[in-house]
Amino acid sequence: MGCCTDTWRCAIGIYYCKTRSIGKRLNFINKTDSFATLFKTAVYSSILFAYLSCMQALIKQNSIVLVLLLKLLLSCDIHQISSPILYTHTYGCLSLTVNYDCMKNLINLLSVFLFSCFRNSNFSVILLLLLLMYMDVESNPGPSSGELSVFHLNIRSIRNKMDYIEDIAGDYDIVCLTESHLDDHVLSEDILLPGFHAPFRLDRNFAGGGVIVYVNSLLKVNRLANLEYHGDEAIWIQVILQHTSFIICTIYRPENSVLPFWDNLRASIYNAFDISPNLIITGDFNVDLLTVATNHVFLDIISSFSLSNVILEPTRIGQTRSSLLDPIFLSDSLSCIDSSVINIDRTVSDHQGCIVSVELPCAFKSVYKRKVWLYKRADFVTLNNLISQYDWNGSFLNCESVDIACETFTNVFIEFATMCIPTKEVMIRPNDKPWMTSDLRKNIRKRDRLHKIARKSNRLHDIQKFKSQRNKVNNMKKYSRLDFYENVHGIIDDYFSSDPKAYWRLIKRLMKSSGTSQTIPTLVDPVTENIISSDEGKSNLLNEYFCSITRINERNVRVPDIAPKTNKTFDSIRLNYTEIMDVLQILKLGKASGQDEISHYMLKNVCHTICKPLELLFNISLSAGVYPKLWKLAKVMPLFKKGDRHSPLNYRPISLLSTVGKVFERVIFKHIYNYFFENSLFYKYQSGFLPGHSTVYQLIEMYHNICLSLEEKKHTCIVFCDISKAFDRVWHNGLYIKLKSYGIGGELLVWLKDYLHQRQQKVCVNESFSKLGSIDAGVPQGSILGPLLFLIYINDIADIFDSASRLFADDTSLQCSSSSCLEIQTILNKDLESLNSWAKTWLVTFNPDKTDVLFFSNRNDVDALLELEFDGNILDFSDSHKHLGVTLNSSVKWGDHIEAVYSSVMKKINVLRKLKFLLKRDALLRIYRTFILPILEYACELWDGCSSFESEKLEKAQREAARIITGLPSYASIYSLNFETGLETLSARRKRRKLQLLFKMHVNQTPDYFSSLLSSTVQDLVRYPLRNRNDYRIPYFRLSTTNSSFLPSTLRCWNTLDNSIRSSASLNIFKNSLKPNDQFIPPSYFCNGDRKLNVIHTKLRHRCSSLNYDLFRVNLVETPSCICGHICENVYHFFFQCRSYSIERNILFQRVNDLSLEVPCDLDLLLFGNEDLSLDTNSEVFLYVHNFIKSSKRF
DSSP, X not given: OOOHXXXXXXXXXXXXXXXXXOOOOOOBSSOOTTHHHHHIIIIIHHHHHHHHHHHHHHHHHOHHHHHHHHHHHHOSOGGGOOOTTSSOSTTTOOSSOOOHHHHHTTTTHHHHHHHHHHHOTTHHHHHHXXXXXHTOOOBTTOOOOOEEEEEEEEOSOSTTOXXXXXXXXXXXXXXXXXXXXOOTTSOGGGGOOTTBOSOEEEOOSSSSOOEEEEEBTTSEEEEOGGGOOTTSEEEEEEEEETTEEEEEEEEEOOTTOOTHHHHHHHHHHHHHTTXXXXXXXXXXXXXXXXXXXXOHHHHHHHHHTTOEEOOOXXXXXXXXOEEOOOOEEEOTTOOEEEEEEEOOOTTTOSBOEEEEEEEOSSOOOOOEEEEEEOGGGOOHHHHHHHHHHSOHHHHHHTOSSHHHHHHHHHHHHHHHHHHHSOEEXXXXXXXXXXXXXXXXXXHHHHHHHHHHHHHHHOOHHHHHHHHHHHHHHHHXXXXXXXXXXXXXXXXXXXXXXXXXXXXXXXXXXXXXXXXXXXXXXXXEOTTTOOEEOSHHHHHHHHHHHHHHHTOOOOTTOOOOOOOOSOSOOBOOOOOOHHHHHHHHHTOOTTOOOOTTOOOHHHHHHTHHHHHHHHHHHHHHHHHHTOOXXXXXXXXXXXXXXXXXXXXXXXXXXXXXXXHHHHHHHHHHHHHHHHHHHHTTOSOTTBOTTOTTOOHHHHHHHHHHHHHHHHHTTOEEEEXXXXXXXXXXXXXXXXXXXXXXXXXXXXXXXXXXXXXXXXXXXXXXXXXXXXOOEEEOSSOOTTOSHHHHHHHHHTGGGGGGOSSEEEEETTEEEEEEEESOHHHHHHHHHHHHHHHHHHHHHTTOOBOGGGOEEEEEOXXXXXXXOOOOEETTEEOOBOSEEEETTEEEETTSOOHHHHHHHHHHHHHHHHHHHHXXXXXXXXXXXXXXXXXXXXXXXXXXXXXXXXXXXXXXXXHHHHHHHHHHHHOOOTTSOHHHHHHHHOOOOXXXXXXXXXXXXXXXXXXXXXXXXXXXXXXXXXXXXXXSOOTTTTSBOOOOOSOHHHHTSHHHHHHHHHTTSOHHHHTXXXXXXXXXXXXXXXXXXXXXXXXXXXXXXXXXXXXXXXXXXXXXXXXXXTTSSSOOOOTTSOSOOOHHHHHHTOGGGHHHHHHHHHHHHTTOOSSOXXXXXXXXXXXXSOHHHHHHHHHHHHHHHHHHTOO
């Protein structure tokens, strides 16, 4: 500082602010490695000067400041300073005694301190001193709560209380529930909690009982089954944290439990302490710990292991007595921060909830900030003017390199965008519920503040204030959730019309069935086995793993010589304005941007003005053979695959690259792809990443060949090979020589080499970035050119095989058919040896453990058992294998695949069921068509030959979805379901899809290998002008499997079509001609109104309501009579006759008559509307009907 007076004022001012509780937590916005150096330089210099110059004056004022200065002076590490004035004093956080009489003389120093702050040129040093005094400086977003919270409740059946549990679970890390009353019929997928792992369950499977435990998805957790005894209702889990672990046990003990229970509990606790000293035991023991005559065996166990109960209040309040049945026991190694009993609504349980918080050595909850562009308030007119008026040509000419030109473009564009597009900083809370509001969040923060105060002071007044606020928050959560779902229809409708991205984001959130958060949980370092909990630590660990995959050992590896594959050459590319414009105009809005922040939305709205500077920049890059470094930097988002969420090995990188760079790549892709396509350089059976190709084509062709071999009584064997980390381990030197062999050279090859050279990436976890990592091999994932370069790299793999090989990106299959098993074995072993040799030559790694073999045969005289070997490993044969999303079976049947589809669909339908009364019919139908129907129809052209039983199973799944969408009961007719939803049967849709695919084959819109499967027409075989000359000839097949496969079954349908349909000018015309003319499309007003009233109206429309006649028809009641005395309470009686609703009926008819309709007000109008009336009029009629239904209170 400039003078010792200012230092003295600063120190005393800080002291004053601390004692008066004026200070606020301050965080650094920018993270820097020079943090410690900055502190030491600024603080030590000023403190030393102040200490030498002002010691005497400071001693006179107060000894606390002297203690602080000495502590700072003697500290060897600025991060380890332990301030004597932190967190212990009730008012000012002082740990030493304060002489409050002296404080009276220091009040005037506040103004002196503030004046010095604003006048002093070295105010930054003063600020650093203030931060240092607080000793809680953290990088944004600041420290999280360092505690583990556990909640227990005897739930008395979980089945209809998931909403309540979801509301309350968000405040705790572990939720333990007893008396779950579950059995094997309840799937875990139906009782998931967002933000939590799939539950640990122990079901009784008969009356009552059961235990279930939910654990926050950010925590690494294992179930300790070795501690659980058969017959006891207890779940033991281990939560693994950095340097330590916790064991949590949840128990339900029935009152009539016998003595072995206690012996088993004693043994389990004994063994648990061998695993971890930190033990938490909770549950319902049915032992009242408030009475004298408590179970002495239980107390002896607790005493023997030095466990302490932190729940001291009654947990079950009866009419005559209260009892403590639900304790929480802690081992003596744990420090209890807080424990209490919370009131539970009596409709939920007759027990109270119990909570405990224990100290946690690491924090794991992440909240972060993100900048967003407000495009709705953007001024794109001004932005286009700024871009068009800027001298881009002169700016690029002044740049010394391509990298500088790229940086100039980016900086200028972002500067212009910032001037024309507002931004704001938003807080991202990954585990927030969709109904969370700012007011609720504010009250939650207030609750947490009061909680801390109550824990520190332990005064009754503070505890009561906290409990009052906690109850308020619980009520606010309840009603906030109810309000959200009551208004969710309007929210969804608004989003659907104004913000499709927000619409689907909300729908996906409502549909989320995994129950787990996308947040990365604590990770375990696979080398050191350390637990990594900070976002920065996670990002660095993941980046280290992702980068390690790209390191291949190419020492002493010589690049093989390859003969040219073509005499054609491709040396250079020059881009023009038009092709760049074409790419910009088809950009999809809402896609994530790269590190440069230039988004699709920006580029698409300035496409006409930005094309010229992009044309200049792209051509400069191509001429120089340099790809800008800025566009080589990838922002990587880790995506969980499957397996253990705590292992970094189970994540794959999704790279977010510069949008401008990807536009550049897409134009280059078009030129390179066209060169390969026009010169027929791609392997004809490669179907991955190529326009016009599909997984379905390869699957149908593969299955067709299997069927043909069975027709000829041959055996078929298919080997499915798995390439390990295919895209990440492409050898760059090998790729260059292959590009050269296909005629790519000159400045284009130089440019492609630079495109792959020295790429870098950094992983982002909750906006916390890792250090930069280098990518030594592979093609960029998330790029446009990457997949194409990978296909070129493995394109020659088929040259080495004698058997038929099929490629789909990195999925390689070898197929061989013969009447001799020995011949198949010889050919495939030779091919596998060649494949292994090819892999070693080109540094490609195949995984023999994931290589699968299927054997197809309908002969009983198999002459030998095949023995296939790959890379020294004997391959195992399987009965089934999932290839390109379809489960193939060695029996050539579709049972396994249909069962897998059905299982997957029913999980989605069960989620849809939870939304039955939350969303309107049109939203539910949209969800079905988007998330469920594609699963039911994927590759259905291939497996449409399944059995009628299997086909009906899928139809039942669709009908179950239709019942949820319409609200109709299980006994509603299929006609009613189809009438209300407009859904066709799946079999009819499959038939139409097969014909559409055949049409594409007919007009050569499919790859040659697929179109060539078509047989010749009658006209090709005879010279006479027969009436059926345009029909395809259908060969004779003896097997039903072949006859029901795609080609024979579809050709039979094709030949029945009229010639005018077959000769349609386009695929769209052909599709429209196949649509059924009698398919009823339900009017939109069928979806209007309150969801529950809409469902009742639908049931009345189809005689499936709870009116007595409707129930009588399905034998659910003994008489159809009405309570008014009429013999038949049917729909007509309800609307027109029943005396019980005379007033409501008069109001209904009066309102309908006020519409001055030209049609009679009969039952059909009230139930179905009238097609002669307008949409608005029908909607009004339905609104009045709904009001009548509601006011009648009949349902």
